[in-house]
Amino acid sequence: MTARTSLDKDKIKFLLLEGIHPSALEVLHGSGYSQIETVKGALPEEELLERIADVHFLGIRSRTQLTPAVFEKAHKLVAVGAFCIGTNQIDLQAAREQGVVVFNAPYSNTRSVAELVLAETILLLRGIPAKNAAVHRGGWSKSAEQSYEARGKTLGIVGYGSIGTQLSVLAESLGMKVIFHDVVSKLPLGNAHQVASLDELLAQSDVVSLHVPELASTQWIIGAPQLARMKQGAILLNASRGTVVEIDALADALKSGHLAGAAVDVFPVEPRSNADVFESPLRGLDNVILTPHIGGSTMEAQANIGLEVAEKLVKFSDNGTTTSSVNFPEVALPAHPGKHRLLHIHRNVPGVLSQINQIMSDNHINISAQFLQTNETLGYVVIDLDARSSDIALEKLAKVPGTIRTRVLF
Ligand SMILES: NC(=O)c1ccc[n+]([C@@H]2O[C@H](COP(=O)([O-])OP(=O)(O)OC[C@H]3O[C@@H](n4cnc5c(N)ncnc54)[C@H](O)[C@@H]3O)[C@@H](O)[C@H]2O)c1
Numbered sequence: 001m002t003a004r005t006s007l008d009k010d011k012i013k014f015l016l017l018e019g020i021h022p023s024a025l026e027v028l029h030g031s032g033y034s035q036i037e038t039v040k041g042a043l044p045e046e047e048l049l050e051r052i053a054d055v056h057f058l059g060i061r062s063r064t065q066l067t068p069a070v071f072e073k074a075h076k077l078v079a080v081g082a083f084c085i086g087t088n089q090i091d092l093q094a095a096r097e098q099g100v101v102v103f104n105a106p107y108s109n110t111r112s113v114a115e116l117v118l119a120e121t122i123l124l125l126r127g128i129p130a131k132n133a134a135v136h137r138g139g140w141s142k143s144a145e146q147s148y149e150a151r152g153k154t155l156g157i158v159g160y161g162s163i164g165t166q167l168s169v170l171a172e173s174l175g176m177k178v179i180f181h182d183v184v185s186k187l188p189l190g191n192a193h194q195v196a197s198l199d200e201l202l203a204q205s206d207v208v209s210l211h212v213p214e215l216a217s218t219q220w221i222i223g224a225p226q227l228a229r230m231k232q233g234a235i236l237l238n239a240s241r242g243t244v245v246e247i248d249a250l251a252d253a254l255k256s257g258h259l260a261g262a263a264v265d266v267f268p269v270e271p272r273s274n275a276d277v278f279e280s281p282l283r284g285l286d287n288v289i290l291t292p293h294i295g296g297s298t299m300e301a302q303a304n305i306g307l308e309v310a311e312k313l314v315k316f317s318d319n320g321t322t323t324s325s326v327n328f329p330e331v332a333l334p335a336h337p338g339k340h341r342l343l344h345i346h347r348n349v350p351g352v353l354s355q356i357n358q359i360m361s362d363n364h365i366n367i368s369a370q371f372l373q374t375n376e377t378l379g380y381v382v383i384d385l386d387a388r389s390s391d392i393a394l395e396k397l398a399k400v401p402g403t404i405r406t407r408v409l410f
Pocket residue numbers: 085086106109110113158159160161162163164181182183184211212213214215217218221239240241265266293294295296297
């Protein structure tokens with residue numbers, strides 16, 4: 001039997017954009033939700049602004065930009081599922097201010113990215129992209145010139161997180177030496193070792209692979225000066241975010257022959273849909289592998305992401321659990337059979353909990369369970385109580401200064 005919610009499940013509206021895997025639909029249908037609209041691509045902002053107004057749950061991937069303007073129109077929105085790793089496309093602050101919980105899938109596509117990057121490393125070290133292009137044009141230059149094994153080469157990984165560490169292990173199994181740079185001290189896996197600076201990594205590596213998130217501090221960290229520090233004939237791979245590498249500087253380093261090759265999966269500007277034209281100064285360079293942001297796009301990864309994020313949305317909708325949310329205090333909640341559950345989201349200012357409890361006491365409301373978790377800016381209180389008291393409690397709690405949003409589940 002699926003859990004009940006105060007709003008009938010067939011009135012709770014899901015909008016899933018960007019071709020989210022059908023595994024998500026299976027989870028939602030299996031949990032009793034039937035109002036689910038799916039869209040293959042991302043929506044233009046004007047259309048999103050129009051359609052968001054009556055949506056309770058929104059599913060997106062990396063293309064949909066959720067700006068403050070979108071959240072302003074999203075009066076009914078309670079949660080966003082990012083069916084991917086990155087959440088840089090979402091204004092998390094605006095989401096918090098509206099009391100909208102954001103979930104993602106932090107691990108489901110890491111293996112897919114690591115495998116792609118490793119495959120590209122082997123192809124680029126052998127000069128295969130250029131050879132392939134030449135043979136397609138009728139050329140035939142059989143030669144070992146500029147072709148190398150991966151074994152014994154140094155791979156420099158920038159960002160030693162989930163993807164960077166997977167890549168590290170796979171590359172060592174090929175016999176590569178691995179060094180990495182991270183802003184945090186990390187336990188090295190295998191024989192990898194952390195170097196003190198990005199410059200040191202760039203100077204020592206035959207292959208450099210970038211695996212940092214999109215942040216103000218990672219913007220354009222690879223520009224002309226950093227490319228110049230790389231070894232003559234080195235290779236650069238970027239499957240992280242398009243704002244990490246200055247693309248014109250990379251094109252120059254490739255055209256001058258300073259770099260032997262590159263593989264790029266993410267770009268400063270990416271087409272909105274598969275029907276749009278891709279423009280880049282890297283187009284037409286035979287020693288560059290260009291892929292359309294498909295690092296995490298394998299059947300396995302997408303099916304797992306669909307399950308993982310849909311399950312998080314269902315748990316939040318059914319019982320208020322926020323475990324592994326990227327912008328909310330995390331609360332793992334038990335079932336609440338026979339009770340009503342009040343969710344109270346508020347700004348994290350002193351005195352809110354005491355005011356809530358005063359209201360309960362003044363109105364003789366018996367609390368059967370209470371949970372509180374806060375982060376820097378938000379407080380999340382969950383109260384289980386008798387059905388007969390929930391209307392009055394909801395009404396009073398909504399008036400507590402600092403309240404952002406209240407909901408009842410039963
Ligand atoms: N191409 C794709 O399809 C695809 C798929 C998945 C993820 N991604 C991108 O890859 C990124 C990394 O994914 P992850 O799961 O490994 O993330 P992660 O959060 O596990 O790891 C990121 C690492 O980067 C480090 N870091 C942050 N700033 C840094 C800096 N300035 N210099 C060096 N290190 C820094 C962090 O400390 C962390 O260890 C994601 O944020 C996403 O943008 C792309």
